[in-house]
Amino acid sequence: MASLTMETTIPTPLILSAxxxxxxxxxxxxxxxxxxxxxxxxxxxxGRFLGVLFAAAGHRPTEAVDADSIGDFGGEVRLERAALGNDMLLVGAAEAVFRQLTK
Structure with a gap:
């Protein structure tokens, strides 16, 4: 059985079978x-795991959402992987620090 390995910042790689x-x-x-x-x-x-899964899945999620959506609610939905990736948690930590400074 084929397998897919996705490198993340988690110490061990995420391995999923096809x-x-x-x-x-x-x-x-x-x-x-x-x-x-x-x-x-x-x-x-x-983001996080769903972002990794989305990137590994190619166009399948986008095609499935387009196929399973009810009607045309005013345009297409755009699916994207979080641009900050694993640095997203750092933004939250930085906001907590600046919140203390702005009080």
Missing amino acids: GELRRQTDVLAVALSNLRNEFNPQVIVL
Whole structure:
């Protein structure tokens, strides 16, 4: 069985079989379709594990969301991986420090 290795900042690499990647991608696509159908966002940003999964899955989540969406709520939804990646947590820590300074 083929496997996929994704390097992250976690000490050990994340290893998924091709079947498990497909299964988790399908679950992600259903969740994203439900999110789109409920809230009609213009952009959905995926971070941490979901960002890694989204990047590894190629176009499958985007195609599934387009196929499973109800109607055309005023345009397409754009799926993106968080640009800050694993540095996203540092932003929250920096905000906490500056909050103390601005009081």
